[in-house]
Amino acid sequence: GLPLIAITSDAGSDLAQAAGCLLRLPLVAEADPAIPAPTTSALMMLALGDALAAALWHGRRFSADDFSRLHPSGRLGAALARVGDLLNGLPPAPQVALEASLREIAEAITRGGLGCALVTDPDTAANTVTGLITDGDLRRALLRDPPRAGEAGVLARDIMTRDPLTLDAGQSAAAALALMEQRQISQLVITGHGEPESGSAREHGPTILHLQRLLRAQVA
Incomplete structure (x- = not known):
């Protein structure tokens, strides 16, 4: 089957146990302990997601030309166009x-x-x-x-x-x-x-x- 990569702070969770690769985040309190809405945890997920994306595009030698070709209608694609x-x-x-x-x-x-x-x-x-x-x-x-x-x-x-x-x-x-x-x-x-x-x-x-x-x- 397909490999499963888990991103979680709970190494003992069912998700972590089922994954072939665990990317463990530190367990830290949210910004406001009185309201358990995802704040700090959301920022950590965003930072890790960006790091994974950067690693992928470097590993695959994804260039500005590739970005422009795949996203021609967006602002970044337009700026990278020839x-x-x-x-x-x-x-x-x-x-x-x-x-x-x-x-x-x-x-x-x-x-x-x-x-x-x-x-x-x-x-x-x-x-x-x-x-x-x-x-x-x-x-x-x-x-x-x-x-x-x-x-x-x-x-x-x-x-x-x-x-x-x-x-x-x-x-x-x-x-x-x-x-x-x-x-x-x-x-x-x-x-x-x-x-x-x-x-x-x-x-x-x-x-x-x-x-x-x-x-x-x-x-x-």
């Missing part, structure tokens, strides 16, 4: 050329719905990302020099953030959130292939992870 997993099913990030006008930039940002657009260099083989333009950059350009902006004198290369902060698709969602909070930004450029299931980064190349995507996934 960035690429959160991008599955999303369209590629909007892109503009270095010589794009403010109108073209505004259209791209509006179309993408992410509050930003990637600036790419068409002269490179992989359409390399050279910058990032947010809707805030666009507004500041319009307010700083309205006549020049209206005459298409301001281009993407003039207002973009060069070499924007990037993160590989294989990194955890929690790492992405921590980086956004540290740098006080709401968008990250995601690069790399990440894990096989991270289809968005693999198929479309660099894309954008927005803070709202992390919050909707309950990564916090």
